[in-house]
Amino acid sequence: MSRILVKATITAISGLGIMLLGGCEPGHKQTSQNGYRGAGLNQIVDARHVVPAAVIPPEAYALPPDGGPLAGQSYQNLKVLGGISKDRFDHLMANINQWVAPPAAGCTYCHNPANMASDEKYTKVVARQMLLMTQTINSQWSPHVKQTGVTCYTCHRGNAVPVNKWANAVGAPNPDSITGNRYGQNAPNADVGYASLPSNGFAEYLNGAKNIRLAADTALPSKDHVVSVKDAEKTYGLMVHLSTALGVNCTYCHNTQSFRAWNLSRPQRATAWYGIRMVRDINQHHIGILQSVFPDYRKGPLGDPYKVNCTTCHQGQAKPLGGVSMIAQAPALKGPTPAAPTVVAVPAAPSAPLALNDAPALLARK
Numbered sequence: 001m002s003r004i005l006v007k008a009t010i011t012a013i014s015g016l017g018i019m020l021l022g023g024c025e026p027g028h029k030q031t032s033q034n035g036y037r038g039a040g041l042n043q044i045v046d047a048r049h050v051v052p053a054a055v056i057p058p059e060a061y062a063l064p065p066d067g068g069p070l071a072g073q074s075y076q077n078l079k080v081l082g083g084i085s086k087d088r089f090d091h092l093m094a095n096i097n098q099w100v101a102p103p104a105a106g107c108t109y110c111h112n113p114a115n116m117a118s119d120e121k122y123t124k125v126v127a128r129q130m131l132l133m134t135q136t137i138n139s140q141w142s143p144h145v146k147q148t149g150v151t152c153y154t155c156h157r158g159n160a161v162p163v164n165k166w167a168n169a170v171g172a173p174n175p176d177s178i179t180g181n182r183y184g185q186n187a188p189n190a191d192v193g194y195a196s197l198p199s200n201g202f203a204e205y206l207n208g209a210k211n212i213r214l215a216a217d218t219a220l221p222s223k224d225h226v227v228s229v230k231d232a233e234k235t236y237g238l239m240v241h242l243s244t245a246l247g248v249n250c251t252y253c254h255n256t257q258s259f260r261a262w263n264l265s266r267p268q269r270a271t272a273w274y275g276i277r278m279v280r281d282i283n284q285h286h287i288g289i290l291q292s293v294f295p296d297y298r299k300g301p302l303g304d305p306y307k308v309n310c311t312t313c314h315q316g317q318a319k320p321l322g323g324v325s326m327i328a329q330a331p332a333l334k335g336p337t338p339a340a341p342t343v344v345a346v347p348a349a350p351s352a353p354l355a356l357n358d359a360p361a362l363l364a365r366k
């Protein structure tokens, strides 16, 4: 009897040992070297956290050849896309329908089917601004998005409202707490990878233009360079967001020998620098101005519309959608589309039949 017990105990202990060892099993971790040996530029990736390949939805139908009548001549109320062909305009509407509108609503998510030209639905007004925004991203921010570019799908992924977004928040500090105002610190928050760093920094860095670079130019402190520990912590909080958004660690961009030095950093850091400026442009000049257009239920607790951060596009990948470009499906989103030629106003027909000598007067009237 007791021998059976001993055997069982031994089996249990060895089982536990195998389980414990299993936990240490290094098989999931993959490392790769990005820079010179010894420079500390290594990527350590846990295979279990790698974001699976992107699902690109099938196109509504193949892109029609360019040509034929212009959309601006066929339709009544085009403020952005009037200069592209009608066929390509219809194709883009079908794509936008799949990329943004909930399937049950379809075209009616933005349109009154009885009057397609009407701007009565706020979603259409928002979508028009988003068209301009996407064109700006692709034409003005190519130092970031390169030739890959973005479409509505990069952010929306089939949802009316992108999954990853942020708005101003009241912040985590609890004035009633005996530990006092923590300035958003030690508040478990995904924005900073659940680190004890201050969260809620998006407003300052990705909508405002707060200085991210804190290291001084001089060895000794100077009155021109006043930086608090809090500022440094906030910068770190932002850097944790950059890393988690892209699914990388700090050395994807920095050389740990000097986080500050650009000449030691990888080129990806410069791409990220442009990305920060691009996100500010998106939030300030395209989404922020829609404050009065969005209904309250589409705004954050402080009444501002939801804005973009690195995760909105990247979603855990170093290049959104794994680097797959969808821009060929929607060439009109590449950049400013030429304005539709203004239709020449036809002079009103004279009410009485013209006598021959009236002609010069009519010409002068134009």
Ligand code: HEC
Pocket (backbone or CB within 6 Å): 074, 075, 076, 077, 078, 079, 080, 081, 082, 093, 094, 096, 097, 100, 101, 106, 107, 108, 109, 110, 111, 116, 117, 118, 123, 124, 125, 127, 128
């Ligand atoms: C996410 C919003 C959205 C969805 C969904 C959408 N549209 Fe549009 N649609 C727009 C916007 C914005 C414009 C105006 C573009 C401009 O100003 O250049 C427009 C304009 C139009 C016009 C021109 C109307 C006129 O006379 O001015 C037609 C036609 C049209 N859409 C058809 C469709 C069809 C068909 C569908 C469904 C397959 C659809 N749209 C889905 C946003 C949308």
Ligand code: HEC
Pocket (backbone or CB within 6 Å): 096, 100, 123, 124, 126, 127, 130, 131, 134, 150, 151, 152, 153, 154, 155, 156, 160, 161, 162, 165, 282, 294, 298, 299, 304, 305, 306, 307, 308, 312, 313
């Ligand atoms: C850079 C990311 C990004 C891109 C690209 C983008 N959007 Fe958006 N869009 C957003 C965000 C963020 C919101 C949410 C704003 C809110 O709810 O306060 C939004 C909201 C919308 C809404 C409002 C939906 C609702 O139910 O309130 C429409 C419509 C829309 N976008 C259309 C488009 C179209 C069409 C395109 C492509 C031409 C596009 N978007 C491209 C980020 C993006």
Ligand code: HEC
Pocket (backbone or CB within 6 Å): 212, 213, 214, 215, 216, 235, 236, 239, 240, 242, 243, 246, 248, 249, 250, 251, 252, 253, 254, 259, 260, 261, 268, 269, 270, 272, 273, 276
């Ligand atoms: C995707 C690229 C990227 C990743 C990943 C990244 N950083 Fe940064 N980092 C930048 C950029 C770009 C700047 C400069 C921002 C600016 O000037 O606007 C910067 C600035 C900094 C600075 C300020 C340097 C100075 O001049 O004062 C520190 C410190 C820093 N990062 C630390 C980190 C740490 C720690 C991590 C990992 C948790 C990290 N970074 C991850 C791109 C990145």
Ligand code: HEC
Pocket (backbone or CB within 6 Å): 137, 144, 145, 146, 147, 148, 149, 150, 154, 242, 246, 268, 269, 271, 272, 273, 275, 276, 279, 308, 309, 310, 311, 312, 313, 314, 318, 319, 320, 323
């Ligand atoms: C509007 C969508 C969008 C947003 C928002 C965005 N990016 Fe990107 N980013 C892209 C696209 C598209 C590429 C791919 C460009 C290419 O093909 O090289 C990219 C590429 C990058 C790369 C280069 C990766 C590599 O391996 O070469 C870095 C680094 C990067 N982004 C950092 C950021 C950071 C940091 C933010 C937030 C401040 C950000 N991005 C926000 C669209 C976006």
